[in-house]
Amino acid sequence: SKHSPNITHVEWKRVTRLCHTKSLLTINGEYPGPTIIVHEGDNVEIKVTNKVDRNTTLHWHGIRQYRTGWADGPAYITQCPIRAGKSYTYKFTIADQRGTLWWHAHLSWQRATVYGAFIIYPRLPYPFSAPIHQEIPIIFGEWWNPDVEAVENEMMLSGAGPNSSDAFTINGLPGPLYPCSYQDTFIQTVEKGKTYLLRIMNAALRNELFFAIADHTLTVVEIDAVYTKPFNTKAIMIAPGQTTNVLLTTNQAQDSSSSKMFVMAARPYLTSSFPFDNSTTIGFLNYKSTRNEEIKHPLAPYVLPSNLPPMEDTIFATKFSEKLRSLGSSQYPCRVPKKIDKRVITTISLNLQDCPSNETCKGFRNKRFLASMNNQSFIRPSMSILECHYKNLTTTSTNLFSNFPENPPFPFNYTGVDPIAENMNTQFGTKLLVVPFGTKLEMVLQDTNFLNPENHPIHVHGHNFFIVGTGFGNYNADKDPKYYNLVDPPERNTVAVPIGGWAAIRINADNPGVWFIHCHLEEHTSWGLAMGFIVQSGPKPSQCLLPPPHDLPPC
Numbered sequence: 001s002k003h004s005p006n007i008t009h010v011e012w013k014r015v016t017r018l019c020h021t022k023s024l025l026t027i028n029g030e031y032p033g034p035t036i037i038v039h040e041g042d043n044v045e046i047k048v049t050n051k052v053d054r055n056t057t058l059h060w061h062g063i064r065q066y067r068t069g070w071a072d073g074p075a076y077i078t079q080c081p082i083r084a085g086k087s088y089t090y091k092f093t094i095a096d097q098r099g100t101l102w103w104h105a106h107l108s109w110q111r112a113t114v115y116g117a118f119i120i121y122p123r124l125p126y127p128f129s130a131p132i133h134q135e136i137p138i139i140f141g142e143w144w145n146p147d148v149e150a151v152e153n154e155m156m157l158s159g160a161g162p163n164s165s166d167a168f169t170i171n172g173l174p175g176p177l178y179p180c181s182y183q184d185t186f187i188q189t190v191e192k193g194k195t196y197l198l199r200i201m202n203a204a205l206r207n208e209l210f211f212a213i214a215d216h217t218l219t220v221v222e223i224d225a226v227y228t229k230p231f232n233t234k235a236i237m238i239a240p241g242q243t244t245n246v247l248l249t250t251n252q253a254q255d256s257s258s259s260k261m262f263v264m265a266a267r268p269y270l271t272s273s274f275p276f277d278n279s280t281t282i283g284f285l286n287y288k289s290t291r292n293e294e295i296k297h298p299l300a301p302y303v304l305p306s307n308l309p310p311m312e313d314t315i316f317a318t319k320f321s322e323k324l325r326s327l328g329s330s331q332y333p334c335r336v337p338k339k340i341d342k343r344v345i346t347t348i349s350l351n352l353q354d355c356p357s358n359e360t361c362k363g364f365r366n367k368r369f370l371a372s373m374n375n376q377s378f379i380r381p382s383m384s385i386l387e388c389h390y391k392n393l394t395t396t397s398t399n400l401f402s403n404f405p406e407n408p409p410f411p412f413n414y415t416g417v418d419p420i421a422e423n424m425n426t427q428f429g430t431k432l433l434v435v436p437f438g439t440k441l442e443m444v445l446q447d448t449n450f451l452n453p454e455n456h457p458i459h460v461h462g463h464n465f466f467i468v469g470t471g472f473g474n475y476n477a478d479k480d481p482k483y484y485n486l487v488d489p490p491e492r493n494t495v496a497v498p499i500g501g502w503a504a505i506r507i508n509a510d511n512p513g514v515w516f517i518h519c520h521l522e523e524h525t526s527w528g529l530a531m532g533f534i535v536q537s538g539p540k541p542s543q544c545l546l547p548p549p550h551d552l553p554p555c
């Protein structure tokens, strides 16, 4: 069936949080943006009209966009921006996907305020152990008192890291632990003795988060719109870009004659808090009483759930990630490529660039920050790479593009104590990894141990991938593949590469087009931690990129 969700225009809206009122970039004036609800198999058409004075694009994070890269959305990768006063209709089909995804703006840091849930109802019944009484979307974000695009611009000018946001939020609400925010608290009322499906999304710009509900166990059943083998956990770790569905059974409050509140809380996973935001957003789970009392805001002091992991809890983060497994049922088999055609190894780094002699740079050691993959800092061109590719311009007449190196330019001890001297320099360019249709590709993402206090959430557009292995230290191509999980590895679109370690992902490159691969920590993308990924069209017509739509925005 054809489905046109409730997203129509981009507009400014005055919004107040933390006693600070500002104009936010929004969709239809909503913050967070509207929830999109579709069904597996739907043909989706979303006409977006830009009613503001700046460029924008929208991206449907995790939607595969099979042959429809034109609707994917990252600015200058698959389209030029929608300019002021103009419209563009995103058209795509939801094929063989179901679950929780999300959507967000994909230009500068606009996704700070322009984001929302994207829910796909399955053709088949849920494969869950209990009937779902109600579904509850929970989307984490960040609130910034300043304009976020100005934050990015200033950061790029000074070479320093950005200032932190002013609060984390649950469904746009910071909660009572922030100044002047008591009235902006998320409260979810539930009934005792039911099973709820929480659709949890991390839309924060800069932080992986731990999330827990006091006295409750969560059962993980889905990640990035792929069912998992269920497991119970006291908390979850969720990286920017990721989604996690959990079952929540309301089996706590004993006496239902009066209502009872349980604190839910999200705070960052960070191995070093300075200079990052290490604050906590809380909301409440409210067990409804039989007497139907009015909901009262709980008063301080607020006790954080004892099951919320401490901020630096790498052990919890690691064990949690290791428990994730594809469901791998006959209905939903795990399609991990058992053999590969190609292995690409890439470092993921923060880097430093010398400061021009007449300037002062505030990054580190008087230099500016950069970020890279295989020491290539990605430059977004001023045209759409997909359009260039479609017109066969990526390889021929222009010298704007060049090949992404398939191995680190020089090996060093990536996770050693101080690899700064060796790892400092990067090259700038629009580097593209080009593979033939159907390539079974393995990418090893190797973190480098420089000034980075958290996992890098690497997101691949246009494809899901399978995380066949992870580890700490340096990847070893002789030993590590022996321990890969080629049976039921987790399938997702965003992997949190362990800090001081590596992750090996396998991609069945069967979606022709140009796809962005990047770190979902926003300043890292700004600094160049990204690459282009081109999957060539196959020999059959059904394996080719479709032609561009007529209303594709021009550059």
Ligand code: C2O
Residues within 6 Å of the ligand: 059, 061, 074, 104, 106, 241, 459, 461, 516, 518, 520
């Ligand atoms: Cu969630 Cu390139 O994006």
